[in-house]
Amino acid sequence: MLAELDQVKKQYKDFTLDCSMKIQEDCVTGLIGANGAGKSTTFKMLLGLVRPDSGEIRIFGKNRKDLSENDRREIGTVLSDSFFSGYLTVAQLMSFMGDFYPGFQKKEFEKQCGRFQLPVDKKIKEFSTGMKAKLKILFAISVNARFLILDEPTAGLDVMSRETILDLLREYMEVPGRGVLISSHISSDLEQFCDEIYMIDRGKIVMQEETDRILGNYGVLKLDDRSFASLDKKYLLRIRKEAFGYSCLTDQRQFYQENYPDLTVERGTVDQVLTMMTKGEAL
Numbered sequence: 001m002l003a004e005l006d007q008v009k010k011q012y013k014d015f016t017l018d019c020s021m022k023i024q025e026d027c028v029t030g031l032i033g034a035n036g037a038g039k040s041t042t043f044k045m046l047l048g049l050v051r052p053d054s055g056e057i058r059i060f061g062k063n064r065k066d067l068s069e070n071d072r073r074e075i076g077t078v079l080s081d082s083f084f085s086g087y088l089t090v091a092q093l094m095s096f097m098g099d100f101y102p103g104f105q106k107k108e109f110e111k112q113c114g115r116f117q118l119p120v121d122k123k124i125k126e127f128s129t130g131m132k133a134k135l136k137i138l139f140a141i142s143v144n145a146r147f148l149i150l151d152e153p154t155a156g157l158d159v160m161s162r163e164t165i166l167d168l169l170r171e172y173m174e175v176p177g178r179g180v181l182i183s184s185h186i187s188s189d190l191e192q193f194c195d196e197i198y199m200i201d202r203g204k205i206v207m208q209e210e211t212d213r214i215l216g217n218y219g220v221l222k223l224d225d226r227s228f229a230s231l232d233k234k235y236l237l238r239i240r241k242e243a244f245g246y247s248c249l250t251d252q253r254q255f256y257q258e259n260y261p262d263l264t265v266e267r268g269t270v271d272q273v274l275t276m277m278t279k280g281e282a283l
């Protein structure tokens, strides 16, 4: 296990976070939720930047305070803008990265900069948003950490740049024993990339599921009032009143497809499932 949050709680004035998660090796774990749902607070607690009020956080099986220097170097994260002095060039930054991160692979990093057309002799302040995002991910990957914690690494990027970054992360995951925790409010990113998805809503984890199971077994039924009244509801997770009748979320799509061939049963996308889990009602 790379990391575990066990009933971790944090209270702000009008916000309560109450979160349990497990992040496994060889697995990309996604945290998805609306703005203000608690994603960044969860990440900050994992990184030791926010102290939880209660609960336990373990990284590599240890409490944060027991992590060795080497353990800490095994955690890669997207560096904040403030880390990069905009007046430096990538070449200048590269020259001292090795002092901070002994695992920094300069040659590989340089190669990747070429591949992603990041000019090493241009000042970072002159980079576009997409170039900066790629640079940050490249740095995070190049320190050769076992565990990457990436809070919205694709935020503000166009489709092409997002794809590039996801490709980079896929390559990173080819080495056994590694793992990534990533958040995004773009659910299609997570759908393509994550093995396991946690959904967070107003500080609570409302669902945890393998992506393959979401895409393979979940579905949304669209029914009028009469069909809804006669429906077997035992496999419904959430229902939502609509103008036409009801939308219902199930994790047994096949059951409804086989037993109600006339019903409209849509394949569950991560986005649909999140919407139903957060806006629908439990039965």
Ligand SMILES: Nc1ncnc2c1ncn2[C@@H]1O[C@H](COP(=O)(O)OP(=O)(O)OP(=O)(O)O)[C@@H](O)[C@H]1O
Pocket: 012, 013, 015, 033, 034, 035, 036, 037, 038, 039, 040, 041, 042, 185
């Ligand atoms: N230091 C703080 N003091 C008070 N409230 C805070 C603090 N940090 C976060 N919050 C509140 O906690 C809630 C969750 O914020 P958080 O940044 O974790 O959400 P998020 O899911 O990352 O959102 P976004 O997608 O917008 O980044 C918000 O209501 C926010 O106002």
